[in-house]
Amino acid sequence: MAIKQKGKSLQSRGEALSxxxxxxxxxxxxxxxxxxxxxxxxxxxNLGKYPLNPQVPEIFQLNIGKLCxxxxxxxxxxxxPDRKHEQMxxxxxxKCLEIIEENDFSTVDITGGAPEMNEHFEWFVESCxxxxxxxxxxxxxxxxRSNKKYHHLPEFFAKNxxxxxxxxxxxxxxxxxxxxxxxxxxxxxxxxxMLNAVGYGMSGSALKLDLVYxxxxxxxxxxxxxLEKEFKNQLKRKYNIQFNNLYTITNLPISRFLEYLIQSGxxxxxxxxxxxxxxxxxxxxxxxxxxxxxxxxxxxxxCDFNQMLELKVASSxxxxxxxxLNTLQNRSVVLNQHCYGCTAGAGSSCGGEIS
Numbered sequence: 407m408a409i410k411q412k413g414k415s416l417q418s419r420g421e422a423l424s425x426x427x428x429x430x431x432x433x434x435x436x437x438x439x440x441x442x443x444x445x446x447x448x449x450x451x452n453l454g455k456y457p458l459n460p461q462v463p464e465i466f467q468l469n470i471g472k473l474c475x476x477x478x479x480x481x482x483x484x485x486x487p488d489r490k491h492e493q494m495x496x497x498x499x500x501k502c503l504e505i506i507e508e509n510d511f512s513t514v515d516i517t518g519g520a521p522e523m524n525e526h527f528e529w530f531v532e533s534c535x536x537x538x539x540x541x542x543x544x545x546x547x548x549x550x551r552s553n554k555k556y557h558h559l560p561e562f563f564a565k566n567x568x569x570x571x572x573x574x575x576x577x578x579x580x581x582x583x584x585x586x587x588x589x590x591x592x593x594x595x596x597x598x599x600m601l602n603a604v605g606y607g608m609s610g611s612a613l614k615l616d617l618v619y620x621x622x623x624x625x626x627x628x629x630x631x632x633l634e635k636e637f638k639n640q641l642k643r644k645y646n647i648q649f650n651n652l653y654t655i656t657n658l659p660i661s662r663f664l665e666y667l668i669q670s671g672x673x674x675x676x677x678x679x680x681x682x683x684x685x686x687x688x689x690x691x692x693x694x695x696x697x698x699x700x701x702x703x704x705x706x707x708x709c710d711f712n713q714m715l716e717l718k719v720a721s722s723x724x725x726x727x728x729x730x731l732n733t734l735q736n737r738s739v740v741l742n743q744h745c746y747g748c749t750a751g752a753g754s755s756c757g758g759e760i761s
Contacts, residue, residue, distance in 0.1 A: 413477050415486040416662060423665050424484065426716040432668070433659060433743040443681050446745045453686050457738030460708070461695045463731070466506050467515035467710060467756070468700040470494040470527065474519040475552045478586045480620055482660040482714050485519040492519075494702045496526045501726050502700060503533050509731050515697075515756065517544040517710065522556060535566040544618075544756075547572045548590055550597040560597075560604045569614040570606060571653070571756075572598075575622055577640040585622050598647045607649040616651045618758075624672035626683060626751045627654035630759040653758030656680075658711050658747035680746035688753030691760040694739045700726060708739045710756065717742060 416424035450456040472489035582591035607615030634652035641647040667673040694708040707713040721737040753760025
């Protein structure tokens with residue numbers, strides 16, 4: 407990715423793109439572009455699937471803070487070390503536990519930022535474990551190595567049977583550091599070895615370690631199956647590292663990746679690529695159909711991407727303190743132009759390819 411990492415979030419830099427309304431203006435052909443892309447809603451309507459309705463939710467996903475030890479060039483969250491104040495409170499986490507228990511969500515998917523930097527993270531994970539929930543932690547790997555405070559995380563994850571899902575842009579130092587910052591690759595490899603050492607990703611172990619691949623530029627990811635095979639071969643051969651699955655996720659034109667697209671002159675071509683790659687077979691498997699997404703301040707969204715654009719659920723219930731699943735089930739999913747990213751090619755979700 408030919409863009410210099412500035413080390414600060416869009417918000418701290420005072421950039422126009424830190425305003426989600428401005429981002430939506432860009433995505434809807436009102437800023438910086440002369441092209442008119444077809445409306446995503448029309449694509450869904452032409453399939454006879456508009457409005458898009460949710461299924462019974464299985465996954466309770468919560469972003470517990472935008473604080474992160476990294477400032478990645480592609481980050482749709484605009485997370486970083488300077489986002490110290492956007493952290494989910496214990497009061498809101500306690501409410502989330504109540505919702506999870508009362509509504510029988512099977513999976514609790516915890517993300518950030520670096521979710522481990524929330525002061526209540528370990529208490530919350532232990533509480534979810536006691537409820538016998540499947541727990542996912544979206545870990546950037548380097549947090550495990552960044553500070554002695556976090557060196558115990560592999561053992562903590564194992565004790566609470568947490569599925570670790572970690573982003574690794576590539577199996578080479580140059581491409582990884584280009585996207586995520588100098589030294590990230592070496593720290594990531596060291597963290598993966600620490601996770602392997604306690605059983606994560608190892609043959610015969612129940613401890614799951616999955617990796618996430620995001621393209622390093624304005625293109626779609628290659629085949630998930632092919633990339634997984636290549637990642638496994640390369641990481642095993644070079645570093646004796648093992649993992650379970652590789653998920654490929656398309657970069658959505660949001661936040662710092664949107665900034666990259668505009669700065670590099672790739673915005674219109676990338677949007678055209680997403681539009682032309684629209685795959686109707688992905689629609690039924692979109693993560694917004696079976697997921698409830700909660701922001702650090704307790705608001706409710708259809709997905710993590712809608713959350714980052716502040717597109718709250720189309721419901722009278724928009725905050726966890728008023729949570730009512732029956733009311734939420736009567737909503738339709740909020741759609742916008744960024745949704746092309748999840749329906750392009752083989753599709754993209756927090757669990758990788760859709761079709």
